[in-house]
Amino acid sequence: MESFLAACIVAGTPLLFATVGEIITERAGCMNLGVEGMMLMGAVMGFVGALSTANPWIAVLCAVLAGTAGALIYAVLTVSLRANQVVTGLTLTIFGTGFASFVGQPMLGNMAPQEVIAFFAKTPIPGLSSIPVIGPIFFKQDVFVYFGYLVFILAAVYIYKTRMGLNLRAVGENTAAADASGININLYKYVHILVGGALCGLGGAYLSLVRVPIWQSDVVSGRGWIAVALVIFASWNPVKAFFGAVLFGGLSILGLRLQAMGFNVSQYLVDMIPYVATILIVIISTRKKSKESQPPGDLGNSYFREDR
């Protein structure tokens, strides 16, 4: 059971990065449906970085830059040029998918260098990892997972406990009011869209460098979209996003576990569970009418001062 829960966290980590990234983006009132594309861009560029330098830091940096570059396209189009957010995000996903299979084609089936794989091997945290139950689940993981813990906690503190986080929430909730109170709307939107993209890139890199360190063009296979749904599940709260990501990570590996335990179930039917669960979550969260579970008020709207 402990090993299963530890595996759930591993499976949930790419979802966690992407979900927190999208939460930060949506808090600024921007719905970026390009998560899948940005993850793929991060995954492929991270892998390129790893192959060409064998340095894990540079690999991760490449992934971050790739995710940010994708987000920059989105930001220029939706914030500066006020393009439709839904269509722009979808295009980013299509573009990212094409970009990843284009760039990745020559490296299909290649393995990440040993140095990188070794760097991301399990490294138990001394002390913490010897706590019974909790230790083996949470603290016998790779460094990427630990960074994930840090990211979601920092994101939660930032959004709920800092002045800038308050401003961010104001931008997403009521852009016009935030503008009137002197907040630099475009700056806030740009920064948070870019940070969101960087985190999506990291999520992609986790898949291509750590999870299965062999390049395959369908590494992300819909996880970006699950992350978009998890944002709703988590009601725009990074802490809830962690639990959602682990839960969904668990669902995605359930099939193999059940088969290993001798249950005769079709892998393809079990594979459907995360997608069915996502739909159920979207339905349930639209039924909930509590105040905190509502999306940011100005989510999806372009803002033009003169339109007020």
Next chain:
Amino acid sequence: MNLIRISKRDDLPKKKEIVIRILAILLSILFSGVIIMMFGLNPAEIFRSIIEGAVGTPTRIRQTILTAVPLTITSLGIIVAFKMKFWNIGAEGQITMGALGATVIALFLPESVPAPLKLLLMLLASMLFGGVWAFIPAIFKAKMGTNETIFTLMLNYIAIKFVTYLQYGPWKDPNSGGFPRIAYYPDNALLPSLFGVHIGWIIAIICVAFVYLFINYTKKGYEITVVGESLETARYAGMNISQIIVTAMFISGGMCGVVGMIQAAGIEKTLVAPIANNYGFTAIITAWLSRLNAVACLFVCIAFAMLTQGGAYIQIALGVPSAVASVVQGTVLFFVLGSEFFLQYRVSLARRAAQAKKEVA
């Protein structure tokens, strides 16, 4: 800070609009060229080979048409949904389910049924299956306001996983020598050809005419447009919004379902899990590029089919990944999305604007 002044345009001469659009497309091609160059390839050669691969020989032209057919019909289905601002990104799943519906008829109806009747039944089954697959998210959207983007997208995965399950499990052909595939269609379930291309192209042209007339000249089509423009207006005018959403989505999914039947009975000759072949996503680009206009959509889809076929050709001829085509497609849409800003707003340098003001004064 305020060097650039942005103001809303009231009206834009048609000529200027066309110039901006053409400029956007030219820029996007230039920009894709730069991307291609960054990978050490010669963009001029790539673009020339793409065109050569798309229309160089009669066979290639036929191949391009075979790609344009599913793309056009899917885009038309998406147009019906997008007109209503219902973000149907579930075309992949609707195509897959449509193919499943057609396959049920093709494989399980006795061989003695005459071909025309069988094909007609397959067509209806594919519409029904695709339509129902779009109806499910539509009814939730209409009754509860559930987010359709994620709902339709998740249904894609579910449909594809389900067909994979059939392909590897209960429907696996016992005569395939262990290879996991569904049995081939009998001859009377295959699409006949006309002028060397299966009759899907006739269906595509009928669909263009249907969507054009439906959106522009029918009451339902008008209602869909109103719901898309402003829910408030629709409500105020006493329209039955739920019913409009559900009907439009059934039509949208039904058309995508037909694509599944065309691909299964015309190309694959059976049902395979990746039957939708990303048409559902590419069609989102083409639908938007054609500004949700059914006639324009036909031409955009032909252009995109050329890009896709040309991309496949350069992979074989030059060893360049065919994904170059989807990079170009994405880039084109980015530029067109960006150009729409310049259609709606006037951008001028602040100093010049101030000067203009002074002159007026």
